[in-house]
Amino acid sequence: MLCNRRVFIQHSLVTTALSSSYACQRKQTIVSPNKKESLGIALVGLGNYASDLIAPALQLTKHAHLAGIVTGSPEKIPVWQEKYGIKDQNVYSYESMHQIADNDDIDVVYIIVPTGLHAKYAIIAANAGKHVWCEKPMALTVSQCQDIIDACANNKVKLSLGYRMIHEPNTQSLISYRDTKPFGEMTSVSAASCYSGGEPSGWRADKSLGGGAMYDMGVYAVNGIRYATGQDPIAVTSARHIIDRPALFKEVDETTEFQLKFQNGLLANGLTSVGKPDNHLRVDCESGWYQLSPMQAYHGVVGERSDGVKLDVFVPNQQAIQMDDDALAIINDTAVMCPGEMGQKDIRIIEAIFESAATGNSVSI
Ligand code: NAD
Numbered sequence: 001m002l003c004n005r006r007v008f009i010q011h012s013l014v015t016t017a018l019s020s021s022y023a024c025q026r027k028q029t030i031v032s033p034n035k036k037e038s039l040g041i042a043l044v045g046l047g048n049y050a051s052d053l054i055a056p057a058l059q060l061t062k063h064a065h066l067a068g069i070v071t072g073s074p075e076k077i078p079v080w081q082e083k084y085g086i087k088d089q090n091v092y093s094y095e096s097m098h099q100i101a102d103n104d105d106i107d108v109v110y111i112i113v114p115t116g117l118h119a120k121y122a123i124i125a126a127n128a129g130k131h132v133w134c135e136k137p138m139a140l141t142v143s144q145c146q147d148i149i150d151a152c153a154n155n156k157v158k159l160s161l162g163y164r165m166i167h168e169p170n171t172q173s174l175i176s177y178r179d180t181k182p183f184g185e186m187t188s189v190s191a192a193s194c195y196s197g198g199e200p201s202g203w204r205a206d207k208s209l210g211g212g213a214m215y216d217m218g219v220y221a222v223n224g225i226r227y228a229t230g231q232d233p234i235a236v237t238s239a240r241h242i243i244d245r246p247a248l249f250k251e252v253d254e255t256t257e258f259q260l261k262f263q264n265g266l267l268a269n270g271l272t273s274v275g276k277p278d279n280h281l282r283v284d285c286e287s288g289w290y291q292l293s294p295m296q297a298y299h300g301v302v303g304e305r306s307d308g309v310k311l312d313v314f315v316p317n318q319q320a321i322q323m324d325d326d327a328l329a330i331i332n333d334t335a336v337m338c339p340g341e342m343g344q345k346d347i348r349i350i351e352a353i354f355e356s357a358a359t360g361n362s363v364s365i
Contacts, residue, residue, distance in 0.1 A: 009237040022115065031063070032332050039327045041069030042090065042106045042130075044097065044121050045113035046076050053298065055084060057319035067105045070121075071235030072096045097121070101128035106134055108330065110162075113208070114203035115210025119144035126151035126159075134324075135162040137219040139325060140210055142351060145344035151160040152340065161338040163223060166226045167322040170301050170311040171227070174281065174292055178230040181307065182289030189228055189268035190282045193220035193296045196254075198274025199248055212252030214350055218272030221298040222346045222353075224281045225260060231314050233260035236363045238357035244275050256270035261362075270353075281335060 005269070007347055042065050043050045058066040059178050069080050070088035073230065076092055090105055100106050109125035109134040119139045125132045132152055138161055139145045152159040165171045178186075194217060203209035204216060226232065239258035244248045255273035271278060281295035288306035298318060303311035315321065329336045352363040 005129065015077040020341060030328055030332070036107075038109035039064050039131075039330060040105045041065065041108045041110055041323070042068030042070060042092070042100060043135075044070040044094075044111050044125070046073065046080065046108055047112065048111075049130045050305065053319050054110065054323075055080075057317050057323060059325050060317055060320040062321045063331060064108070068092065068100070068103065069320045070094060070100075070109075071145070072327055094121070098124050098128055100130055101123070107131060108327070111135060112162075114206075115215055116140050116203070116206075116208055119127065119148050122159075123151040124147045126155045126157055127156065129155055131157045132159045133162060133326060134159065134340075134343070136223075136343065137210065137215050137350070138340065138347055140208075140215070140347075142344055142348050145340060145347050146341075149340040149344065151307045156290070156328045158330050158336055159340045160196040160323065160336040161337040161340065163342070164221065164322045165224070165301070166200070166227060166297055166338055167325050168301055168315055168318055169313040170303055171295070173313075174290060174303060174309050175227050175230075177283070177290060178228065180267075183290070184286030185287050186229065186266055186283055188284045189225055189266065190270075190280070190284075191221035191224045191228070191268065191295065192271040192273075192278035192280050193217045193224070194271060194273035194276055194278045196273075196275060198254075200274070205250075205252060207350055212249075212254075213272045213274045214253050214256045214353060217274060217296075218258075218353075219346050219350065220272070221270040221272050221281075222349050224258075224295055225270060225340070226342075226345070228281055228283050229262065229266065229268065231262050231264075231266075233261050233365055234347060235261045235365055236349065236356040237261045237267070237350040239353045239361065241357050256353065258356065260349070291295040309314065 055066055066084050069086055070092040072094050080086055108131040111121050112135050115137055115323035118134050122132050122134050200211055204211040237259045241253045242255040254275045258270045260268045279294035280291055282291035290305040292301055325337055352365050356363045
């Protein structure tokens with residue numbers, strides 16, 4: 001599995017090198033007067049995504065900077081301090097992270113641990129009075145999502161999810177078509193967020209921590225169907241899990257297919273897999289179509305329309321754009337682009353997909 005994740009990561013590091021001023025150029029005079037220009041971010045969990053994507057992206061952001069770390073791996077501390085100039089007083093363990101409450105260098109705590117632990121650490125961060133950024137998928141259950149939302153609301157801090165695609169310009173063009181309707185009404189939607197050759201290990205093989213294709217990758221297809229349509233489905237009409245390599249997938253799903261139904265009768269077909277390659281978001285309409293393929297990758301999200309229009313804006317670093325957008329929402333006290341309720345709706349749908357796959361029934365949402 002990590003083989004293909006690594007390929008994504010390597011490509012991203014190459015594009016990162018090309019992108020030094022991109023994030024700064026994108027936003028112009030958008031910080032309100034007398035506000036902080038850049039927020040201090042503490043990363044919780046220094047695994048692959050934090051190390052290979054988020055920390056490098058924080059070297060490109062204009063409105064966020066890496067200020068602190070929370071880790072359970074003492075051997076990583078000197079490496080990170082040396083590489084990113086992190087002060088001794090901004091280094092925490094999972095047990096001491098609540099003390100971030102007393103640290104003015106840190107404005108935001110970014111949760112990048114296994115999905116099954118998001119709620120635990122997001123709530124500690126919110127109770128410390130810090131804004132919370134939380135990776136996708138938001139949590140394992142609707143109830144855990146609600147706990148995160150409540151903790152952030154009670155502590156009057158903002159909550160943003162790490163749905164990087166929603167900040168990506170080609171994706172934003174596709175989203176805009178739900179209003180401009182260049183080819184009339186939608187007739188069907190199809191989304192696949194997959195990669196091939198995945199071999200689950202660590203928490204990705206552990207159901208209780210959020211392993212399996214549906215939570216890890218399928219959330220992109222669910223979220224993509226929702227942002228393409230601008231609607232919430234009313235039912236999962238069918239879902240099934242497919243295991244092609246039973247020796248590797250004893251506890252978590254390898255491939256999951258599902259169909260979502262909307263109030264207006266529209267149907268969307270979804271697919272997620274860590275065993276087969278397919279990565280697209282396609283909308284068919286009365287008089288044409290448009291699609292992104294890949295719809296979800298660290299770079300190179302591109303698309304086309306049936307009239308020949310290309311969706312091919314070059315994006316050097318998605319994570320830098322995402323974090324600058326999210327930091328500006330805090331600095332200017334405006335609405336975040338990916339709030340907790342968005343993540344919770346996706347988890348509600350994922351829970352219904354699992355129920356449909358287990359029972360063979362259609363499940364109302
Ligand atoms: P990873 O396994 O590489 O890193 C996980 C980190 O959590 C490690 O540092 C590990 O030490 C730490 N951790 C703390 N408690 C743990 C426990 N009890 N068990 C296992 N690990 C524990 O995983 P990752 O790929 O970095 O993913 C982390 C999060 O980031 C997940 O929520 C994942 O969905 C998300 N993610 C998002 C994207 C994206 O594009 N937005 C990409 C990759 C991962």
